[in-house]
Amino acid sequence: MTAATQQPPANRRLIFRLVLAVFAMFGFGFALVPLYDVFCDITGLNGKTGVTDSRTVEATPIDKDRWVTVEFTGNAASGLPWEFRPTVAKMEVQPGALTRATYIARNTSNRTVVGRAIPSVTPGEAAAHFKKTECFCFTEQYLDAGETKEMTVQFVVEPDIPRSVNTITLSYAFFNTEKFVKQKKITAKQQDTKLEKTHPGKKS
Amino acid sequence: MATADAAHHDEHHAHPTGILRWITTTNHKDIGTLYLLFSLTMFMVGGLMALVIRAELFQPGLQVVDPHFFNQMTTMHALVMIFGAVMPGFVGFANWMLPMMIGAPDMALPRLNNWSFWILPFAFTMLLSSLLTAGGGPASGWTLYAPLSIQGGMSVDMTIFAIHMMGVSSILGAINVIVTIFNMRAPGMTLLKMPLFVWTWLITAFLLIAVMPVLAGVVTMLLTDRHFDTAFFNPAGGGDPVMFQHIFWFFGHPEVYILILPAFGIISEIIPTFSRKPLFGYTTMVLATAGIAFLSFIVWAHHMFTVGMPLAGELFFMYSTMLIAVPTGVKVFNWVSTMWRGSLTFETPMLFAIAVVFLFTIGGFSGLMLAITPADFQYHDTYFVVAHFHYVLFSGSIMAMMGGAYYWLPKWTGHMYDEKLGKTHFWLNTIFFNITFFPQHFLGLAGMPRRIPDYALQFTEFNVISSIGAFGLGLSQLLFVYVVIKCVRGGEKASDEVWEQPRGLEWTVPSPAPYHTFETPPRVA
Ligand code: HEM
């Protein structure tokens, strides 16, 4: 920029710093994204649930004196042609006991569809004490045209959950994730074509 | 001296005339005029949109426009008023007044200044023409919340690009202001001698540099979520729509102070002049402004109390928000103390200034009510919020600009405006403003939601009153335009001082202010 080079040095220095600040703040906006995730992870905010393994669960004693109600809900987001609902609406569980619950999903369309379930736990303060050893939400789920599938979640309510919490709601929103797994499929396809190229004779 | 030089200077340079003069100009007064005219135009365009909204809400049921168009109007009205009327309006005042107030010959970066302005007409052509695309303009509200904005049509992309352009324009403007204030002050004009309007603009410019890039970032994320399969705000890909709100309001709350601090500056100039006393508590005014700017970064989540934050978060944002009321209160106290035992006269600028102090305070109080978290669960997204931000934005920012326009018009044009018509405009404006927006408090408290084209029957009376007020308010602005045009065309010759012993360097140059002022810097005692 000619205008900038004609500037007295004091101006140039200041302009340089200010432009730097502008870029830094643009970057800061993007840095907020990982910061947000880390913050939610540490604090268990945002209804994000944790993961544990069955060995840890076996090692924790069960609180025999206490019952907590766990309610289940779920919905398929628009764009996912599935029916999706919990098998039972609620359960009584004892803190520390590993519990199994199921959902039913059915693909109502005439093609294979891939989806991903995003869990959320309310109240927020319960989320940090609600852990899963196994869940259909850990991976993508594929349903063929018309297929029905039972999906399992195994969870434990940790004994140190605050006394004030008597009811926990576990909710899943099932999203269509075709556009996010497309990338993987394409690479798989490319490998197929590569194979075809190296063994041209096999196909005929 | 300075003026003789300026006249001399003028003879030697052949200025392009006609439209080319305005396109190529690097003169701060020309650019200031362009900004102010642009702002006035956008004010009228945005006002027409508001009248569409109020026409629809005149009666319950759906009469005038279909709901989708109604949503486009609420979205566009806000975008046009915030980014088209208020922000460029203040930049116009900055261009005209900052160099004259600190004794500088021009802004520090005149060519950049020309660019900052000329980006704007393109940005707004883009924004407004999005209304003509298939599916209409953006309809997600000015806050562009994901996931709704991710689903919108091509108009959302045009809005995003327009926001990028406006952002570049304001950032360039802010850089210019900071460099001018830091490096171009006349000898003797120490920081703590600067008029308050200069101070408030300096702090506003820093706010702009801090948060406009964040807005640019968040709308860029929207754009990539829409077209490049990223998932910043899409839970299906691991993102979170609530995060949009956090980043948006990290920009959004400092933004509302960008919209009000220069207004504080303008009335801090007007009130001392018509009280014939220096501003009470100058240093505390500066500190209060800086304090408000600092606090504005830690209160953003008061716009999202209802998203399901933990108790600790709700409490933090509630108390930090209430804390902002303290420096704001200091300012109100200082303005009132400036008037206390002054020899007051009530010319049009003073009427506007007093009305701003009074009505802005009402807006501050409704803000405090909204800051009370449990109460906000009731008021959030109701007409109470609409009443709140119109008391701070219309009777704060816009009316301060009107007062400022009357205050400096004689300096800009060399003519006195028509005092009688000015006062008439003031009273029409202020009465209709209150008729329009005061009933909206009651509507909100009774539970009428905002951004909905229909309402339950029990809200009818207040809506009728509000709509009548809105049409009166809109019409009374035509009088303002008339007074301005009349003043530009002619009128009683203004003296150099214009008012009775006003403070400030701008009153030491002739009226109208010559094309070049302070080519040799004045000495400030
Ligand atoms: C004492 C100072 C203030 C306080 C305590 C305050 C508080 C609040 C709160 C809590 C809300 C959120 C309400 C809700 O959505 O439920 C709000 C909204 C708003 N405030 Fe203020 N406010 C103050 C001053 C201002 C000023 C000076 C401006 C602008 C000049 C302003 C402009 C706005 C706007 C535009 C909104 C609505 C944003 C939207 O949702 O579209 N406020 N205010």
Ligand SMILES: [Cu+2]
């Ligand atoms: Cu705010």
